[in-house]
Amino acid sequence: MSLFDRIQKEIPKGLLLYTPVLRSKFEVKSIEPERLVFLAGKTNIEVSRTCWNGITDFLEGKDWVRIGALHDTLEKIPEGTLERYLRENSSKDKSKESQASYVASLLEHLGIAEVHHGRPSQIRLKAQNNH
Secondary structure, eight states, rough: OOHHHHHHHHOOOOOOOEOOOHHHHHHHHEEEEEEOOOOETTEEEEEEEHHHHHHHHTTOOOEEEEEEOSSSSSGSSSTTSSSHHHHHHHSEEEEEEOOOOHHHHHHTTTTSEEEEEESEEEEEOGGGGOO
16 A cells, blocks of 8 residues: 555545644645645645655665655755755645655654654654655
């Protein structure tokens, strides 16, 4: 089962989560056939099915990876961060909207990843997912 299929099966619309560091509340607004939409304040944050399905490959074999959430242009996002991966693989335009904090929190909720909530925030796959 792909990660996105698991999300569609296990995550309810309206689920409230919190970002790793600032503990800002956000919601799973909708899970559509090709994307998941988070609602953060009044902003919709979209992450495509393709992007979700590549996250575990991106994290595989790595120790802690900086989440790197940054509201800026792609060129200013540090290489090797989850934010950079998401921006480079997003089907949306390369906007300034950060996605990584929301994605990291959902992965932690699913039990797929561990999140270090201090600064800098970091993520890694849980041991059982590294095999």
